[in-house]
Amino acid sequence: MFGGERVETPKQWLKKRRPELSALFQHYMYGTMPPAPWKPRFTVERVDRNYFDGKATFKEVSINLTRKENPAIHLLVITPNKRSKPAPVFLGLNFYGNYMVVDDPLVAPPAGWLPSGAPGSTNNHATEAGRGKQVDVWAVEQTIDRGYAFATFYNGDVEPDRPNAPEGIRAQLPGYDWGAIAAWAWGLQRAVDYLVTDGALDPQRIAVVGHSRNGKAALVAGAFDERIALVIPLQAGCGGTAPSRGKIGESVKQINDRFPHWFNSQFKKFNEQPERLPFDQHSLIALCAPRPVLLSNAVEDTWANPAGQFEMLQAADPVYRLLGTDGLGAQQAPQTGKLLDSTLGYYIRPGKHSMTKEDWKIFLDFADKHFGEPHR
DSSP: HHHHOOOOOOOHHIIIIIHHHHHHIIIIIOOOOOOOSSSOOOEEEEEEHHHHHHHHEEEEEEEEEESSSOOOEEEEEEEHHHHHHHSSEEEEESSSOOHSOOOTSSSSOSSSSSTTTTOOTTTTTHHHHHHHTTHHOOHHHHHTTTTTTEEEEEEEGOSSSTTOOTTTTHHHOOSSSOOOOHHHHHHHHHHHHHHOOOOOOOEEEEEEEEHHHHHHHHHHHHHTTTTOOEEEEEOTTTTTOTTOSSSSSOOOHHHHOEEETSGGGGGGGGGOOOGGSSSSSSHHHTTTTSOOEEEEEEOOOGGOHHHHHHHHHHHHHHHHHHHTSSOOOOOSSSOOOOOOOOSSSEESSSSSSSOOOHHHHHHHHHHHHHHHOOOO
16 A cells, blocks of 8 residues: 555455555546536437347437537447346447447437548548448347347547547546546446446446457446446557556557547656556556456457466456455466456457457357356
8 A cells, every 4th residue: 555554455455455546547547537427318319129130129328428418428228138137238339330330220320520440431420331330340139149238339429539629528528637548438437327227237237348449448447437347358458458567569658659648648757667657557457356357369469468468467366366256267378269267357369459259259258157147
């Protein structure tokens, strides 16, 4: 702890050291997130009870983030119809809009800015050419078939992925030195505000997943919101699940130079000497304890430092064991293609930086282990 006292009991961790680490991450890296809106407004815009040929119920829900109409989250929620109890749910940020996640002509493309490289986009704006382009990436029907609900929204609903976006939540709520990663994490927490009110969903079994920068946001959201019961950051790398002090893959300087809006101003002071940081990313994972966390990677994605991520799990393990879990269930990383499904889990597959239907099968297997298979 700050005073030099060793943490020896769960109470010391939960009441003293955990708040200290939370304060450090907010001050030196992600920034301080504002409180939740005083009275969140949820509007169900559309319901279709015959989705996926009758297997699921589809909802589109608007979540206002301030007293103004914008910015607002446009949350897509799909729930299996065959179930005997409320369904566990996966919540994930997407990169380009809900209309790419499902092939549905009634789901509107994002009206605002899209990142360069978005499928089918023109001049950083969505077009019909992008509709359904990421159906295989998200494999939502597979999730429904396994008995889980699914929810997603475009990260740009909260904060466009570019510096100084005037339409983003950071511009709408001035006075906070926070980066886009924290803003997206805050947006995930606002989606959870809705999910816990939906009677079709189990509020005790909410899993948050994200790929790459969205994986960083998923881990931050889980670390700061205990309503999130399971966290899966996929290939989240530097600034997320890889060590800041690592010598492989992306460095603190490189990520701050390329994406100056992702973190707060303090983090840039460690560009040349990341070893001066008073924490590393194992401490962020430890903030999720005792809840399950799965780090998932790809062999060719060396930029995300898969080996360093396993080291972060090893370093977080003592906290998980202090709190009575099995922690990390192996001394060495598992073989390629084999899931280590202990409370601190790890998986690495062949391939590159991407999210695939096979990744989702692993996410579902991990959730089955820690949530128990859904009641169908």
